[in-house]
Amino acid sequence: MNVEAKGQARKPRADGQRNRERLVETAKAAFADVGPDVSLDEIARRAGLGIGTLYRHFPTRDAIVEAVYRREVDELAGAATRLLASRPAGEALHHWMRLFVDYIATKKVIASALGSMVGGASELYASSGARIIQAISLLVDRAGAAGDIRPDVNPKDLLRALIGFTYGADNVGWRPSALRLIDILMDGLKPAEVRAAADQGQD
Amino acid sequence: MNVEAKGQARKPRADGQRNRERLVETAKAAFADVGPDVSLDEIARRAGLGIGTLYRHFPTRDAIVEAVYRREVDELAGAATRLLASRPAGEALHHWMRLFVDYIATKKVIASALGSMVGGASELYASSGARIIQAISLLVDRAGAAGDIRPDVNPKDLLRALIGFTYGADNVGWRPSALRLIDILMDGLKPAEVRAAADQGQD
DNA sequence: TTATATACGGAGGGTTCCTCCGTTTAACAA
DNA sequence: TTGTTAAACGGAGGAACCCTCCGTATATAA
Secondary structure, X not given: OOOOOOOOOOOOOHHHHHHHHHHHHHHHHHHHHOOOOOOXXXXXXXXXXXXXXXXXXXXXXXXXXHHHOHHHHHHHHHHHHHHHHHOOHHHHHHHHHHHHHHHHHHOOHHHHHHHHHHOOOOOOOOOHHHHHHHHHHHHHHHHHHOOOOOOOOOHHHHHHHHHHHXXXXXXXXXXXXXXXXXXXXXXXXXXXXXXXXXXOOOO | OOOOOOOOOOXXXXXXXXXXXXXXXXXXXXXXXXXXXXXXXXXXXXXOOOHHHHHHHOOOHHHHHHHHXXXXXXXXXXXXXXXXXXXXXXXXXXXXXXXXHHXXXXXXXXXXXHHHHHOOOOOOOOOHHHHHHHHHHHHHXXXXXXXXXXXXXXXXXXXXXXXXXXXXXXXXXXXXXXXXXXXXXXXXXXXXXXXXXXXXXXX
Protein backbone atom coordinates (compact mmCIF):
# COMPACT_ATOMS: atom_id res chain seq x y z
CA MET A 1 0.00 0.00 0.00
CA ASN A 2 2.92 2.32 -0.53
CA VAL A 3 1.95 5.57 -2.16
CA GLU A 4 5.42 6.20 -3.53
CA ALA A 5 5.81 5.63 -7.22
CA LYS A 6 9.46 4.63 -7.27
CA GLY A 7 12.45 4.34 -5.00
CA GLN A 8 11.98 4.29 -1.27
CA ALA A 9 11.15 7.71 0.12
CA ARG A 10 11.38 8.17 3.84
CA LYS A 11 8.49 9.45 5.79
CA PRO A 12 8.91 13.04 6.94
CA ARG A 13 10.74 13.53 10.18
CA ALA A 14 8.65 14.08 13.25
CA ASP A 15 10.74 16.96 14.55
CA GLY A 16 10.38 18.73 11.23
CA GLN A 17 6.63 18.65 11.39
CA ARG A 18 6.58 19.67 15.02
CA ASN A 19 8.77 22.66 14.35
CA ARG A 20 6.78 23.74 11.35
CA GLU A 21 3.66 23.74 13.46
CA ARG A 22 5.40 25.60 16.24
CA LEU A 23 6.54 28.28 13.80
CA VAL A 24 3.08 28.84 12.43
CA GLU A 25 1.60 29.28 15.87
CA THR A 26 4.37 31.53 17.05
CA ALA A 27 4.05 33.66 13.92
CA LYS A 28 0.33 33.99 14.45
CA ALA A 29 0.86 35.25 17.97
CA ALA A 30 3.66 37.56 16.87
CA PHE A 31 1.59 39.11 14.09
CA ALA A 32 -1.13 39.73 16.60
CA ASP A 33 0.88 41.30 19.36
CA VAL A 34 3.89 42.86 17.68
CA GLY A 35 2.29 43.78 14.40
CA PRO A 36 2.28 42.83 10.76
CA ASP A 37 5.88 43.90 10.28
CA VAL A 38 7.40 41.71 12.93
CA SER A 39 10.75 40.41 11.73
CA LEU A 40 11.31 36.83 10.79
CA ASP A 41 14.27 36.73 13.16
CA GLU A 42 11.96 37.69 15.97
CA ILE A 43 9.54 34.93 15.09
CA ALA A 44 12.31 32.35 15.08
CA ARG A 45 13.62 33.65 18.37
CA ARG A 46 10.21 33.42 19.98
CA ALA A 47 9.75 29.93 18.71
CA GLY A 48 13.10 28.97 20.21
CA LEU A 49 14.34 27.83 16.83
CA GLY A 50 17.19 28.85 14.58
CA ILE A 51 16.57 31.29 11.79
CA GLY A 52 17.79 28.68 9.32
CA THR A 53 14.99 26.39 10.36
CA LEU A 54 12.42 29.04 9.70
CA TYR A 55 13.79 29.73 6.25
CA ARG A 56 13.86 26.07 5.34
CA HIS A 57 10.20 25.68 6.15
CA PHE A 58 9.12 29.02 4.73
CA PRO A 59 11.41 30.41 2.07
CA THR A 60 9.57 33.72 1.82
CA ARG A 61 7.65 35.93 4.15
CA ASP A 62 4.50 35.39 2.15
CA ALA A 63 4.84 31.66 2.64
CA ILE A 64 4.54 31.88 6.39
CA VAL A 65 1.77 34.46 6.22
CA GLU A 66 -0.12 32.13 3.97
CA ALA A 67 0.32 29.24 6.36
CA VAL A 68 -0.85 31.34 9.29
CA TYR A 69 -3.98 32.62 7.58
CA ARG A 70 -4.93 29.62 5.52
CA ARG A 71 -8.03 29.05 7.60
CA GLU A 72 -9.19 32.64 7.41
CA VAL A 73 -8.72 32.69 3.67
CA ASP A 74 -10.66 29.45 3.33
CA GLU A 75 -13.51 30.88 5.35
CA LEU A 76 -13.61 34.00 3.27
CA ALA A 77 -13.55 32.04 0.03
CA GLY A 78 -16.21 29.70 1.36
CA ALA A 79 -18.43 32.58 2.33
CA ALA A 80 -18.96 33.33 -1.35
CA THR A 81 -21.01 30.23 -2.02
CA ARG A 82 -22.81 30.53 1.28
CA LEU A 83 -23.85 34.10 0.52
CA LEU A 84 -24.95 33.12 -2.96
CA ALA A 85 -27.26 30.51 -1.51
CA SER A 86 -29.13 32.91 0.70
CA ARG A 87 -29.67 36.04 -1.40
CA PRO A 88 -29.56 37.60 -4.88
CA ALA A 89 -26.14 37.46 -6.50
CA GLY A 90 -25.70 41.24 -6.51
CA GLU A 91 -26.32 41.46 -2.80
CA ALA A 92 -24.08 38.49 -2.22
CA LEU A 93 -21.24 40.25 -3.98
CA HIS A 94 -21.86 43.40 -1.98
CA HIS A 95 -21.84 41.54 1.32
CA TRP A 96 -18.76 39.61 0.40
CA MET A 97 -16.83 42.77 -0.32
CA ARG A 98 -17.72 44.10 3.11
CA LEU A 99 -16.68 40.82 4.59
CA PHE A 100 -13.34 41.13 2.85
CA VAL A 101 -12.73 44.43 4.56
CA ASP A 102 -13.65 42.97 7.92
CA TYR A 103 -11.20 40.14 7.51
CA ILE A 104 -8.42 42.52 6.64
CA ALA A 105 -9.37 44.79 9.51
CA THR A 106 -8.34 42.13 11.97
CA LYS A 107 -5.45 40.61 10.04
CA LYS A 108 -3.65 43.34 8.21
CA VAL A 109 -0.84 41.07 7.15
CA ILE A 110 -3.08 39.34 4.67
CA ALA A 111 -3.44 42.42 2.51
CA SER A 112 0.18 42.80 1.55
CA ALA A 113 0.62 39.11 1.02
CA LEU A 114 -2.41 39.01 -1.25
CA GLY A 115 -1.08 42.02 -3.06
CA SER A 116 2.12 40.32 -4.03
CA MET A 117 0.30 37.14 -4.97
CA VAL A 118 -2.42 38.55 -7.15
CA GLY A 119 -0.17 40.34 -9.55
CA GLY A 120 2.79 38.11 -8.96
CA ALA A 121 4.58 36.07 -11.56
CA SER A 122 3.05 32.73 -10.70
CA GLU A 123 -0.69 32.98 -10.50
CA LEU A 124 -1.12 29.38 -11.36
CA TYR A 125 -0.60 27.33 -8.26
CA ALA A 126 -3.47 26.91 -5.87
CA SER A 127 -2.39 29.59 -3.47
CA SER A 128 -4.58 31.63 -1.22
CA GLY A 129 -4.61 34.30 -3.88
CA ALA A 130 -6.03 31.86 -6.38
CA ARG A 131 -8.80 30.79 -4.03
CA ILE A 132 -9.81 34.38 -3.41
CA ILE A 133 -9.86 35.08 -7.12
CA GLN A 134 -12.06 32.05 -7.67
CA ALA A 135 -14.46 33.26 -5.02
CA ILE A 136 -14.84 36.75 -6.38
CA SER A 137 -15.03 35.46 -9.94
CA LEU A 138 -17.91 33.24 -8.99
CA LEU A 139 -19.76 36.12 -7.39
CA VAL A 140 -19.16 38.41 -10.35
CA ASP A 141 -20.26 35.79 -12.86
CA ARG A 142 -23.47 35.04 -11.03
CA ALA A 143 -24.29 38.67 -10.45
CA GLY A 144 -23.59 39.41 -14.10
CA ALA A 145 -25.78 36.54 -15.27
CA ALA A 146 -28.59 37.67 -13.01
CA GLY A 147 -28.41 41.19 -14.39
CA ASP A 148 -27.57 42.62 -10.98
CA ILE A 149 -24.35 44.09 -12.32
CA ARG A 150 -23.07 44.82 -15.79
CA PRO A 151 -21.93 41.69 -17.59
CA ASP A 152 -18.46 42.91 -18.51
CA VAL A 153 -16.97 43.39 -15.08
CA ASN A 154 -13.46 42.05 -14.55
CA PRO A 155 -13.25 40.26 -11.20
CA LYS A 156 -9.54 40.91 -10.86
CA ASP A 157 -10.23 44.61 -11.12
CA LEU A 158 -12.54 44.33 -8.18
CA LEU A 159 -10.04 42.38 -6.17
CA ARG A 160 -7.39 44.96 -6.88
CA ALA A 161 -9.79 47.63 -5.73
CA LEU A 162 -10.49 45.77 -2.50
CA ILE A 163 -6.82 45.28 -1.81
CA GLY A 164 -6.22 48.91 -2.64
CA PHE A 165 -8.95 50.09 -0.29
CA THR A 166 -7.30 48.25 2.54
CA TYR A 167 -3.94 49.79 1.77
CA GLY A 168 -3.01 52.14 4.55
CA ALA A 169 -5.13 50.26 7.03
CA ASP A 170 -3.37 51.95 9.92
CA ASN A 171 -4.77 55.39 9.24
CA VAL A 172 -7.64 56.36 11.43
CA GLY A 173 -11.01 55.99 9.81
CA TRP A 174 -9.86 53.70 7.07
CA ARG A 175 -12.54 51.12 7.73
CA PRO A 176 -15.63 53.28 7.37
CA SER A 177 -13.92 54.90 4.41
CA ALA A 178 -13.37 51.54 2.77
CA LEU A 179 -17.00 50.59 3.39
CA ARG A 180 -18.27 53.80 1.83
CA LEU A 181 -16.07 53.20 -1.19
CA ILE A 182 -17.45 49.72 -1.56
CA ASP A 183 -20.97 51.10 -1.62
CA ILE A 184 -20.04 53.60 -4.31
CA LEU A 185 -18.24 50.99 -6.35
CA MET A 186 -21.19 48.66 -6.03
CA ASP A 187 -23.51 51.34 -7.33
CA GLY A 188 -21.19 51.87 -10.24
CA LEU A 189 -21.34 48.20 -11.10
CA LYS A 190 -25.07 48.20 -11.49
CA PRO A 191 -26.76 48.73 -14.83
CA ALA A 192 -28.60 52.04 -14.93
CA GLU A 193 -32.07 50.44 -14.83
CA VAL A 194 -31.31 48.59 -11.66
CA ARG A 195 -30.11 51.69 -9.90
CA ALA A 196 -33.08 53.73 -11.00
CA ALA A 197 -35.41 51.04 -9.73
CA ALA A 198 -33.61 50.76 -6.42
CA ASP A 199 -33.79 54.52 -5.95
CA GLN A 200 -37.59 54.42 -5.89
CA GLY A 201 -38.10 51.49 -3.64
CA GLN A 202 -38.53 48.25 -5.56
CA ASP A 203 -40.87 47.76 -8.48
CA MET B 1 15.55 96.98 5.21
CA ASN B 2 16.27 93.89 7.20
CA VAL B 3 13.48 91.35 7.09
CA GLU B 4 14.45 89.74 10.38
CA ALA B 5 12.33 90.63 13.34
CA LYS B 6 15.02 90.46 15.99
CA GLY B 7 18.63 89.43 16.40
CA GLN B 8 20.85 89.15 13.38
CA ALA B 9 20.27 85.99 11.39
CA ARG B 10 22.86 85.05 8.84
CA LYS B 11 21.91 84.39 5.29
CA PRO B 12 21.93 80.71 4.36
CA ARG B 13 25.26 79.32 3.27
CA ALA B 14 25.85 78.95 -0.41
CA ASP B 15 27.30 75.46 -0.18
CA GLY B 16 24.27 74.33 1.76
CA GLN B 17 21.90 75.41 -0.95
CA ARG B 18 24.08 73.98 -3.67
CA ASN B 19 24.18 70.61 -1.98
CA ARG B 20 20.49 70.57 -1.37
CA GLU B 21 19.88 71.17 -5.05
CA ARG B 22 22.41 68.51 -6.00
CA LEU B 23 20.67 65.99 -3.74
CA VAL B 24 17.28 66.64 -5.25
CA GLU B 25 18.56 66.15 -8.77
CA THR B 26 20.53 63.07 -7.91
CA ALA B 27 17.52 61.60 -6.16
CA LYS B 28 15.33 62.26 -9.15
CA ALA B 29 17.75 60.43 -11.41
CA ALA B 30 18.13 57.59 -8.92
CA PHE B 31 14.39 57.09 -8.56
CA ALA B 32 14.16 56.93 -12.31
CA ASP B 33 16.91 54.47 -13.02
CA VAL B 34 17.26 52.38 -9.88
CA GLY B 35 13.64 52.41 -8.80
CA PRO B 36 11.38 53.83 -6.13
CA ASP B 37 13.07 51.86 -3.39
CA VAL B 38 16.57 53.12 -3.95
CA SER B 39 18.32 53.57 -0.62
CA LEU B 40 19.14 56.94 0.84
CA ASP B 41 22.73 55.84 1.23
CA GLU B 42 22.89 55.21 -2.47
CA ILE B 43 21.52 58.66 -3.25
CA ALA B 44 24.11 60.32 -1.02
CA ARG B 45 26.85 58.23 -2.57
CA ARG B 46 25.81 59.19 -6.08
CA ALA B 47 25.68 62.83 -5.12
CA GLY B 48 29.20 62.57 -3.74
CA LEU B 49 27.99 63.78 -0.36
CA GLY B 50 27.99 62.32 3.11
CA ILE B 51 24.92 60.57 4.39
CA GLY B 52 24.77 63.05 7.25
CA THR B 53 24.34 65.88 4.79
CA LEU B 54 21.42 64.18 3.18
CA TYR B 55 19.71 63.62 6.51
CA ARG B 56 20.23 67.22 7.59
CA HIS B 57 18.51 68.50 4.48
CA PHE B 58 15.83 65.83 4.38
CA PRO B 59 15.07 64.25 7.72
CA THR B 60 12.73 61.65 6.27
CA ARG B 61 12.43 59.76 3.05
CA ASP B 62 9.13 61.44 2.33
CA ALA B 63 10.81 64.83 2.60
CA ILE B 64 13.15 64.18 -0.28
CA VAL B 65 10.46 62.55 -2.37
CA GLU B 66 8.34 65.60 -1.85
CA ALA B 67 11.17 67.90 -2.91
CA VAL B 68 11.78 65.84 -6.03
CA TYR B 69 8.17 65.77 -7.13
CA ARG B 70 7.02 69.16 -5.97
CA ARG B 71 6.60 70.35 -9.52
CA GLU B 72 4.63 67.32 -10.63
CA VAL B 73 2.34 67.63 -7.65
CA ASP B 74 1.82 71.32 -8.34
CA GLU B 75 0.90 70.57 -11.92
CA LEU B 76 -1.54 67.90 -10.88
CA ALA B 77 -3.15 70.17 -8.31
CA GLY B 78 -3.26 73.00 -10.79
CA ALA B 79 -4.93 70.82 -13.38
CA ALA B 80 -8.05 70.74 -11.22
CA THR B 81 -8.92 74.39 -11.77
CA ARG B 82 -7.91 74.22 -15.41
CA LEU B 83 -10.20 71.27 -16.03
CA LEU B 84 -13.03 72.96 -14.19
CA ALA B 85 -12.77 75.94 -16.49
CA SER B 86 -13.20 73.94 -19.65
CA ARG B 87 -15.93 71.43 -18.92
CA PRO B 88 -18.72 70.38 -16.55
CA ALA B 89 -17.56 69.67 -13.02
CA GLY B 90 -18.44 65.98 -13.18
CA GLU B 91 -16.33 65.48 -16.26
CA ALA B 92 -13.56 67.53 -14.78
CA LEU B 93 -13.45 65.23 -11.78
CA HIS B 94 -13.44 62.19 -14.02
CA HIS B 95 -10.58 63.51 -16.13
CA TRP B 96 -8.61 64.54 -13.10
CA MET B 97 -8.80 61.05 -11.65
CA ARG B 98 -7.41 59.63 -14.87
CA LEU B 99 -4.69 62.23 -14.79
CA PHE B 100 -3.81 61.16 -11.29
CA VAL B 101 -3.22 57.63 -12.49
CA ASP B 102 -1.03 58.85 -15.33
CA TYR B 103 1.13 60.84 -12.99
CA ILE B 104 1.63 57.89 -10.73
CA ALA B 105 2.31 55.65 -13.69
CA THR B 106 5.52 57.52 -14.38
CA LYS B 107 6.53 58.35 -10.82
CA LYS B 108 5.61 55.45 -8.60
CA VAL B 109 7.38 56.89 -5.62
CA ILE B 110 4.72 59.52 -5.21
CA ALA B 111 2.06 57.00 -4.32
CA SER B 112 3.67 55.68 -1.18
CA ALA B 113 4.70 59.12 -0.04
CA LEU B 114 1.16 60.39 -0.52
CA GLY B 115 -0.12 57.39 1.33
CA SER B 116 1.84 58.18 4.44
CA MET B 117 0.94 61.84 4.25
CA VAL B 118 -2.77 61.58 3.73
CA GLY B 119 -3.45 59.52 6.79
CA GLY B 120 -0.43 60.72 8.68
CA ALA B 121 -0.40 62.46 12.00
CA SER B 122 0.20 65.97 10.74
CA GLU B 123 -2.24 66.78 7.98
CA LEU B 124 -2.02 70.44 8.69
CA TYR B 125 1.06 71.84 7.06
CA ALA B 126 0.91 72.77 3.44
CA SER B 127 2.52 69.61 2.16
CA SER B 128 2.00 68.00 -1.18
CA GLY B 129 -0.64 65.84 0.38
CA ALA B 130 -2.56 68.91 1.47
CA ARG B 131 -2.46 70.42 -1.98
CA ILE B 132 -3.78 67.26 -3.56
CA ILE B 133 -6.57 67.09 -1.04
CA GLN B 134 -7.49 70.67 -1.78
CA ALA B 135 -7.60 69.93 -5.49
CA ILE B 136 -9.85 66.92 -5.20
CA SER B 137 -12.04 68.64 -2.64
CA LEU B 138 -12.61 71.50 -5.03
CA LEU B 139 -13.59 69.11 -7.80
CA VAL B 140 -15.92 67.15 -5.57
CA ASP B 141 -17.59 70.28 -4.21
CA ARG B 142 -18.20 71.73 -7.64
CA ALA B 143 -19.45 68.48 -9.07
CA GLY B 144 -21.73 68.04 -6.09
CA ALA B 145 -23.09 71.56 -6.40
CA ALA B 146 -23.73 71.05 -10.09
CA GLY B 147 -25.62 67.84 -9.42
CA ASP B 148 -23.15 65.79 -11.45
CA ILE B 149 -22.42 63.62 -8.47
CA ARG B 150 -24.18 62.97 -5.22
CA PRO B 151 -23.74 65.80 -2.75
CA ASP B 152 -22.48 63.73 0.15
CA VAL B 153 -19.26 62.40 -1.30
CA ASN B 154 -16.19 62.53 0.91
CA PRO B 155 -13.20 63.73 -1.11
CA LYS B 156 -10.72 61.95 1.12
CA ASP B 157 -12.48 58.70 0.38
CA LEU B 158 -11.87 59.29 -3.29
CA LEU B 159 -8.25 60.12 -2.75
CA ARG B 160 -7.80 56.97 -0.72
CA ALA B 161 -9.38 55.04 -3.54
CA LEU B 162 -7.04 56.57 -6.08
CA ILE B 163 -4.01 55.85 -3.98
CA GLY B 164 -5.27 52.35 -3.43
CA PHE B 165 -5.81 51.76 -7.14
CA THR B 166 -2.21 52.64 -7.77
CA TYR B 167 -1.01 50.26 -5.10
CA GLY B 168 0.81 47.43 -6.72
CA ALA B 169 1.72 49.52 -9.72
CA ASP B 170 4.36 47.00 -10.74
CA ASN B 171 1.93 44.29 -11.65
CA VAL B 172 1.27 43.96 -15.32
CA GLY B 173 -1.93 45.51 -16.47
CA TRP B 174 -2.40 47.68 -13.42
CA ARG B 175 -2.92 50.83 -15.43
CA PRO B 176 -5.86 49.77 -17.60
CA SER B 177 -7.25 48.10 -14.53
CA ALA B 178 -7.02 51.33 -12.55
CA LEU B 179 -8.68 53.25 -15.37
CA ARG B 180 -11.56 50.80 -15.53
CA LEU B 181 -12.02 51.07 -11.81
CA ILE B 182 -12.14 54.84 -12.06
CA ASP B 183 -14.91 54.59 -14.62
CA ILE B 184 -16.90 52.30 -12.38
CA LEU B 185 -16.33 54.48 -9.36
CA MET B 186 -17.37 57.53 -11.31
CA ASP B 187 -20.59 55.85 -12.34
CA GLY B 188 -21.23 55.03 -8.72
CA LEU B 189 -20.82 58.66 -7.76
CA LYS B 190 -23.55 59.84 -10.06
CA PRO B 191 -27.12 60.29 -8.91
CA ALA B 192 -29.39 57.72 -10.52
CA GLU B 193 -31.12 60.27 -12.79
CA VAL B 194 -27.86 61.41 -14.30
CA ARG B 195 -26.80 57.88 -15.12
CA ALA B 196 -30.12 57.00 -16.64
CA ALA B 197 -29.95 60.10 -18.80
CA ALA B 198 -26.39 59.41 -19.88
CA ASP B 199 -27.31 55.86 -20.82
CA GLN B 200 -29.75 57.07 -23.45
CA GLY B 201 -27.63 59.71 -25.08
CA GLN B 202 -28.24 63.17 -23.64
CA ASP B 203 -31.62 64.73 -23.07
C1' DT C 1 41.72 88.69 9.94
C1' DT C 2 39.09 86.62 13.35
C1' DA C 3 35.11 84.69 15.39
C1' DT C 4 31.28 81.75 15.10
C1' DA C 5 27.21 79.85 13.33
C1' DT C 6 26.44 76.51 9.77
C1' DA C 7 27.21 72.78 7.25
C1' DC C 8 29.92 68.65 6.17
C1' DG C 9 31.37 63.78 6.53
C1' DG C 10 31.41 59.27 7.79
C1' DA C 11 32.26 56.10 11.56
C1' DG C 12 29.50 53.24 14.08
C1' DG C 13 25.60 50.92 16.37
C1' DG C 14 21.28 48.81 15.54
C1' DT C 15 18.18 46.10 12.66
C1' DT C 16 16.75 43.00 9.22
C1' DC C 17 17.45 39.78 5.59
C1' DC C 18 19.18 35.52 3.87
C1' DT C 19 22.86 31.98 2.89
C1' DC C 20 25.93 28.55 3.93
C1' DC C 21 27.76 24.70 6.07
C1' DG C 22 29.32 21.97 10.07
C1' DT C 23 26.67 19.36 13.49
C1' DT C 24 22.86 16.70 15.20
C1' DT C 25 19.20 13.45 14.92
C1' DA C 26 15.30 10.69 13.23
C1' DA C 27 14.20 6.90 10.13
C1' DC C 28 15.29 2.59 8.35
C1' DA C 29 17.83 -1.67 7.47
C1' DA C 30 20.74 -5.30 8.97
C1' DT D 1 20.85 -2.98 18.87
C1' DT D 2 23.66 -0.85 16.01
C1' DG D 3 25.19 1.46 11.85
C1' DT D 4 24.12 4.23 7.84
C1' DT D 5 22.22 7.97 5.74
C1' DA D 6 19.15 11.49 4.48
C1' DA D 7 16.78 15.09 6.70
C1' DA D 8 16.66 18.77 9.70
C1' DC D 9 18.86 21.95 12.88
C1' DG D 10 21.38 26.14 14.34
C1' DG D 11 23.60 30.24 14.16
C1' DA D 12 27.67 32.65 12.51
C1' DG D 13 28.36 36.04 9.30
C1' DG D 14 28.11 39.04 5.24
C1' DA D 15 25.35 42.44 3.06
C1' DA D 16 22.22 46.14 2.95
C1' DC D 17 19.83 49.69 5.12
C1' DC D 18 18.67 53.20 8.60
C1' DC D 19 19.82 56.96 11.43
C1' DT D 20 22.59 59.49 15.06
C1' DC D 21 26.32 61.77 16.78
C1' DC D 22 30.18 64.58 16.96
C1' DG D 23 34.78 66.13 15.46
C1' DT D 24 36.20 68.86 11.48
C1' DA D 25 35.87 72.32 7.92
C1' DT D 26 34.20 76.59 5.98
C1' DA D 27 31.18 80.49 4.58
C1' DT D 28 29.59 84.68 6.52
C1' DA D 29 29.91 88.81 9.03
C1' DA D 30 32.30 91.84 12.06
